Amino acid sequence: MAPPRRPAASVRLFKLLLRLFPAEFRGDFGAEMEADFSDQLRDARRGGRRPTAALWRRTLPSMLRAGLVQHAAAVTYDARFALRSMARTPAFTAVALLIIALGTGANAAMFSVVDAIMLRSPFPDPDRLAIVRVQGANGRTTSAISSAQFRSLRDHTSIFDGVAALGGGQRPILTGLGEPRRMNVECVTADMFRVLGTPPLAGRTFSADEDRPGAASAVVVSYQFWRRDFAGAADAVGRVITLNNVPTTVVGIMPRRFGGPFSRNNNDGWVPLGPTLDGQRTAGCAAAAVNVFARLKPGATLESAARQATDSAAIARLEDWQGKTGGRLTLMSLDEQTASELRTPLLALLGAVGLVLLIACANVANLQMERLFGRRVEMAVRMALGATRARTVTQTLTENLVLFLLGAFAGIAAARWTQQLIVGLLPAYVPHANDIEVSGRVLAATLAVAVLTGLAVGLIPAVQGTSPALMNDLRASTRSSSGRGGWTRRGLVVGQVALSLTLLVGAMLMIATFRTLRPDRPGFTASDKLTANLRLQGRAASASSRVFDNVFAHVQAVPGVRSVSASTYLPMSGMVAIVSARAGSSTQDAYSGVVTPNYFAEMDIPIVQGRAFVDQDGPGAPQVAIVNEAFLRKMLFDRAALGARVDVTFFDGRTESRQIVGVLRDTRSAGGDLKARPEIYMPLAQSSVQGLNLIVRAPNPGDPRLAARIRSALYAADPTQVLDRVMPMSDMLDSTVSTSRFGAWLLGTFAAMALLLAAVGLAASIAWWVSQRTREIGVRMALGARPATVTRMFLRQGVALTLAGIALGLGGAAACTRLLESWLYGVTPLDPRVFTASAVGMLAIAVTASYLPARRAARVDPVIALRTE
Amino acid sequence: MRDPASLLPLTPVLFHVLLSLSDADRHGYAILKEVAERTDGAVTLSTGTLYGLIKRALAEGLIVESRRRPRADQDDERRRYYRLTDFGRQVVAAEARRLEQLVASAWDKRVLRRSEG
Numbered sequence: 001m002a003p004p005r006r007p008a009a010s011v012r013l014f015k016l017l018l019r020l021f022p023a024e025f026r027g028d029f030g031a032e033m034e035a036d037f038s039d040q041l042r043d044a045r046r047g048g049r050r051p052t053a054a055l056w057r058r059t060l061p062s063m064l065r066a067g068l069v070q071h072a073a074a075v076t077y078d079a080r081f082a083l084r085s086m087a088r089t090p091a092f093t094a095v096a097l098l099i100i101a102l103g104t105g106a107n108a109a110m111f112s113v114v115d116a117i118m119l120r121s122p123f124p125d126p127d128r129l130a131i132v133r134v135q136g137a138n139g140r141t142t143s144a145i146s147s148a149q150f151r152s153l154r155d156h157t158s159i160f161d162g163v164a165a166l167g168g169g170q171r172p173i174l175t176g177l178g179e180p181r182r183m184n185v186e187c188v189t190a191d192m193f194r195v196l197g198t199p200p201l202a203g204r205t206f207s208a209d210e211d212r213p214g215a216a217s218a219v220v221v222s223y224q225f226w227r228r229d230f231a232g233a234a235d236a237v238g239r240v241i242t243l244n245n246v247p248t249t250v251v252g253i254m255p256r257r258f259g260g261p262f263s264r265n266n267n268d269g270w271v272p273l274g275p276t277l278d279g280q281r282t283a284g285c286a287a288a289a290v291n292v293f294a295r296l297k298p299g300a301t302l303e304s305a306a307r308q309a310t311d312s313a314a315i316a317r318l319e320d321w322q323g324k325t326g327g328r329l330t331l332m333s334l335d336e337q338t339a340s341e342l343r344t345p346l347l348a349l350l351g352a353v354g355l356v357l358l359i360a361c362a363n364v365a366n367l368q369m370e371r372l373f374g375r376r377v378e379m380a381v382r383m384a385l386g387a388t389r390a391r392t393v394t395q396t397l398t399e400n401l402v403l404f405l406l407g408a409f410a411g412i413a414a415a416r417w418t419q420q421l422i423v424g425l426l427p428a429y430v431p432h433a434n435d436i437e438v439s440g441r442v443l444a445a446t447l448a449v450a451v452l453t454g455l456a457v458g459l460i461p462a463v464q465g466t467s468p469a470l471m472n473d474l475r476a477s478t479r480s481s482s483g484r485g486g487w488t489r490r491g492l493v494v495g496q497v498a499l500s501l502t503l504l505v506g507a508m509l510m511i512a513t514f515r516t517l518r519p520d521r522p523g524f525t526a527s528d529k530l531t532a533n534l535r536l537q538g539r540a541a542s543a544s545s546r547v548f549d550n551v552f553a554h555v556q557a558v559p560g561v562r563s564v565s566a567s568t569y570l571p572m573s574g575m576v577a578i579v580s581a582r583a584g585s586s587t588q589d590a591y592s593g594v595v596t597p598n599y600f601a602e603m604d605i606p607i608v609q610g611r612a613f614v615d616q617d618g619p620g621a622p623q624v625a626i627v628n629e630a631f632l633r634k635m636l637f638d639r640a641a642l643g644a645r646v647d648v649t650f651f652d653g654r655t656e657s658r659q660i661v662g663v664l665r666d667t668r669s670a671g672g673d674l675k676a677r678p679e680i681y682m683p684l685a686q687s688s689v690q691g692l693n694l695i696v697r698a699p700n701p702g703d704p705r706l707a708a709r710i711r712s713a714l715y716a717a718d719p720t721q722v723l724d725r726v727m728p729m730s731d732m733l734d735s736t737v738s739t740s741r742f743g744a745w746l747l748g749t750f751a752a753m754a755l756l757l758a759a760v761g762l763a764a765s766i767a768w769w770v771s772q773r774t775r776e777i778g779v780r781m782a783l784g785a786r787p788a789t790v791t792r793m794f795l796r797q798g799v800a801l802t803l804a805g806i807a808l809g810l811g812g813a814a815a816c817t818r819l820l821e822s823w824l825y826g827v828t829p830l831d832p833r834v835f836t837a838s839a840v841g842m843l844a845i846a847v848t849a850s851y852l853p854a855r856r857a858a859r860v861d862p863v864i865a866l867r868t869e
Numbered sequence: 870m871r872d873p874a875s876l877l878p879l880t881p882v883l884f885h886v887l888l889s890l891s892d893a894d895r896h897g898y899a900i901l902k903e904v905a906e907r908t909d910g911a912v913t914l915s916t917g918t919l920y921g922l923i924k925r926a927l928a929e930g931l932i933v934e935s936r937r938r939p940r941a942d943q944d945d946e947r948r949r950y951y952r953l954t955d956f957g958r959q960v961v962a963a964e965a966r967r968l969e970q971l972v973a974s975a976w977d978k979r980v981l982r983r984s985e986g
Binding site: 025035039058065 | 920921924947948
């Protein structure tokens, strides 16, 4: 390095280097160091260029190092001081830590969810993973690919590093491992694991041979299945389980983070799709239409790869899964496909939890100002003894930093627990849920947020608490609550009210949605019931009614079961068979159900006209039907219903003519529909069905032992049949509205936290103002003011701040609720009822929060108040 | 009075700084030069490091600022002169004894030999 020629320039550079030291150190030693350096430089220059260069080489790094050391020493000192000072005010410290822990903990938990679902892929090089879709000649795009298209893609193209398919089908029955049940396997081609890039945790994935017809059956199980059903046994690989009566060898175990191409949480394992693709159906797999996944070559773009693959695999000439030709391929990044529906609402939730943190920060800032006000004597003394204002501000900031970091650690500890609650609420379809953890990234992000908020929050009270004006106040020994600090406090209260109202509106919208989709009174009773799905297998399917009777009898005999009924259709379950019904000249689509005679009575759905089904409505008797009131209104225009004839056409084209013998009270057919849909029911004995929902009435439907007893009773009756999705009916209904339930719970909780914090902040501020104006209150009361007047004075102050906050908050809500739009049902983002109710609720909370400290003002004893001054 | 042993061992650089103040009061640059000369350039302190040590030595009561200053024509008012306190002298002595014992052990174990001495 060429040394600066003129002394002035060198000294200037040295002065610059001095800035690396803390101001205090510079004040103590800066001048000396500068003098020393000038002398050193002078002496070195006598020796010529070389010693001068050596001096600089020595000085530069050592100044850098020594500067850092001095800063670290100052921080350590301040941190120790902060801990001592926090210990001196344990009440403040405890409350502040709790608030910070709440705020940061909720954020850490929410961020870990967003991180796992949206930001972190379980696959290596996720940018190169794509889902293959076909755009038909009609312009519609689908991710259902015909097996012919997939085979051509697999055999004829070298555009990709690999392609693999995921098939459909019916989940196979697993026997020989606990009670028989359906196993959640995905049918995949052997290449799937290589395409996704995830090696097995133990054992291996499928060989090419196992992916061809005639091979011995193999299954790769998920980590979750291995832990649950093999109790994590070391020798699980190589064991044999029975799938659809076929002995199947467990060849491998996948790692915890692997949930298949769509990262489904409840996957039990994977079986080869290859045999089914080549015409030999195994393990219940189906391959009429498959999802196809491709790994792009490094550097390839989605567009060019899609174009080349379309050409080389001759996609346009091949039939798509609906038998049409002329399609072309498009590619979509797998990550985008997986998280697309969740992206906006999840970001909205992350924003909501960020607001909670902001409110928490405002609250802590409020508390800090109060504490610093109490310590203003200490501050003044320290500044009088020569501490610079900058030094005092730094000290106060360090205290905040320590406080926020400690709070953040407590919050992170709590986040592990909060996170489990969030995961428990997550809709089952949400991908990567197995993956949610407080990772290093979450930790780093949370600590970074803690540091930033700690500094930001510390700055307001630090600057105000050390302001010269405050020191003047102190000198004058007044206890006036003059404007200083007062406006900041007011601003903080208004901000808290505004932010929590924004959250409250969001929460109310979600809750309104949830209550629309899952009403308290849907028109039937779900609370005392357990449902189970039974789909007949094999030969039993042809003798269905005898098999069903046998099943009912066995389930009925289980201890704890009051009664058993059954229906193909459960209101609000989201699964329904639609028929076309014709009565007279009008034709209408209707929801159809096939039910046992006792179904309506069991579900508490009243018959308003005519009769329910009876045992005599058998195969030989006249064909009958029961409809609901909505059917009546839409089809028969309120003409006499009983005795009217209806032609029912099923989806397979079969038509039956039936006579209406009864009319039902409407229920909420589909959760989302405010109005009931037309419904038509037929007796089980006059219909042929392969599957039914059993409805078991029991005093305690949530008891897992009951579900197990019912399953084994059925197994005893017929080991070839298994019950599926055995769960309390209310859980089943919840699962159909899981998205809005998730949003309602989360936003509701965040809003509740925000409201609590805002209420505490408001109450604390009013209490502080009361304490500041004790003497004034004393004077007023001595002059004859009534207690109610004094209370009203402070109450008015609280209400005025709240109204300002409400005005801001409503504006904020109007700007933000759009983000939730895709999750809302039955309300618009700007629903005036929700906005009004939220504002009124906020006001009520604020009045309550202000009233308690305001009432204390009225209890001031004028004599004591005046004497203490 | 604090126990001098409580500060031991001293870092080698701090030992050199205190040692250089043992026979005269000096200002910062004088300390740098004295240490460099005494050790034949083997120990070269830099300005940044030196004042970190001085700050610590002042805080520990090992040195104080000296009130005696040179004649006005030789003085630079930016400078401060430092003096070893009695406590500081005890600490340097204690450190020297500790080092002496270390070296003695090395002789006993024949890690050091006469010919090398």
